[in-house]
Amino acid sequence: MIAVANVGYRAIALDYRGYRLSDPPTVAEKATYADFISDVHFLLDVLGISEVFLIAKDFRARIAYTFALLHPNRVVGVVTLGVPFVPLNPPPYQQCLPEGFYVSRWHELILSLLASFLGVTFVNLC
Structure with missing residues (x-):
């Protein structure tokens, strides 16, 4: 991520609900793929990011591809790994x-x- 920042881009590593350092949702039903996709949209809005290049690995690939399909005007490109x-x-x-x-x-x-x-x-x- 440092290399990406050094060439003028901003890299953001998103912790999805209940993964890594984030708290699990109090209601298990609030950790669906639709919720994860909404979280990406919300984060981009809060940070004022109008366009994004998504990089995703493993199960997050589904989130990235679906986000790109739902919001094509906001996604410049998608790269996935481990799929x-x-x-x-x-x-x-x-x-x-x-x-x-x-x-x-x-x-x-x-x-x-x-x-x-x-x-x-x-x-x-x-």
């Missing part, structure tokens, strides 16, 4: 993997995100 590539049409063998298999979980996440934004339903034919 496997999930093609829209996975190879046939991957479509029939056992329930809960690691790669399948990512595919289900991507399909649910696409379904919520495109308003379509994806069907597993296995």
Whole structure:
């Protein structure tokens, strides 16, 4: 983050509700992805940041991508780390993997995100 600041940018590391140094929410239901996305929006508003380049790792990638989809006028770019590539049409063998298999979980996440934004339903034919 120091290197980013040294070239004139501001780097902000956000602690999501209940993670790292932040206090957990008093109501467990207030720690949803929608809440995390709202927190990003609120923080940018409070800090007076009109545009942002998001960098996210692991589960936060979903937050970054969703924020970018919901607020395209505020996001210059998105980079994610530690998230496997999930093609829209996975190879046939991957479509029939056992329930809960690691790669399948990512595919289900991507399909649910696409379904919520495109308003379509994806069907597993296995």
